Amino acid sequence: MNSAPTPASTRTRIKICGLTREEDVDAAVAAGVDAVGFVMYAPSPRHVSAERAAELARRLPPFVTAVLLFVNASAADIAAACALLPTALLQFHGDETPETCLQAGRTFMRAARIPLDESPADGADAFDLVKYVEDFKAAQAILLDAHVDGFGGSGKTFNWSLLPPSVNAHLVLSGGLTPANVTDGILQVRPRCKTLAVDVSSGVEISAPGGSTLKGIKSADKIHHFVAAVRAADDLLAGHHVRLPTA
Template sequence: MNTRVKICGLTRVEDIEAAVEAGADALGLVFYQPSPRSVVVSEAAELARHVPAFVSVVGLFVNPTAEEVREVLERVPLDLLQFHGDESAEFCSQFGRRWVKAIRVREQGQIEAAFKSFSEASGLLVDAWDPERYGGTGQSFNWDLIPSDRPMPLILAGGLSSDNVFRAVSQVRPWAVDVSGGVERSKGIKDIEKISDFIKEVHRVCKTD
């Protein structure tokens, strides 16, 4: 199975183009104002214009109101919603759009419980626990907590870079990996070489299998 790659936290057209050129499967736009990688709706709409066919545009939200999500959907052609806060399954399901739920992992059994709680999701994203931040920590977690029995696609995030993603994919065998800080020069500003190296390392796993 080929592991898919999402590059998240994009804020510039040149970074969108670089990620597409390097072979990214999905691109993430952050609609969470406290994040240094956040974009406003008008910026997101412009960025989305530069995404070609067969590359997914993902909108990332953290505890939004339903009105906020709908406002984005009216103006930005999102293919998938990604919820990183404390949203319920009922909240995530109301927009008539496929969605992914992110959880911050810190203990055994948490992922199995999330598979059940968010059974209508198109995937479950597992990230590192931080009591103050909803992702974007740059930290990894104990991958041994990830079960091999997965009733839906599992997306691995948290502290990934070209230095460790080969090992991560080889060990976890996720449906996809999600990276932001690991391919940046500074927060919100991507590094073209780091994006390319990251995706090459993911694809290298498939070649060695």
């Protein structure tokens, strides 16, 4: 018997990031994701040019959003990419200030880099997510990723239980998500915010020898398992009796 529809208040939006191939865009769309991300940061192994991103984005049907990820990009580079993808949402993942984000003139998300350590080292101040949300109140959402060396997706999971109990923002949970842990992440973080989305990259990539992944090369099976795990979390939050998906 089919479960009842998931209420909108508990429906978790899904973004697959770091796409580089047509077949991966098609797999994400077929799985029912809400957004796909293209990395505009040249040092990233998942980088694509704005021209390539526009080419891939033309495969998207209505109501699936293209997202452009920037890291400390120049205003000219942002404007050039926006001209090629006029409906794309922007994601700022570097040292951008609130003013820099607004200058782009587009709806945007701002990444917050959450420390991996449970306590600040050497007397440093703890990361204040509530203040960060207030500083970037013009953002459509705040994306939570683990703070590691370098920029872009970390592939690391921070301690979700240390997030503030109440954050007055739409949040996007990222950093080390996989089909195996995303259900737990949603159950822990969703009650702390207005709405929750999830963003995955390495967690749905094809496995490489040694436990790493082929960066930018997605697995259709992993994408589908990831989406199923997200929907299982939504059903649990809605009070439905569900069987969790297996990988």
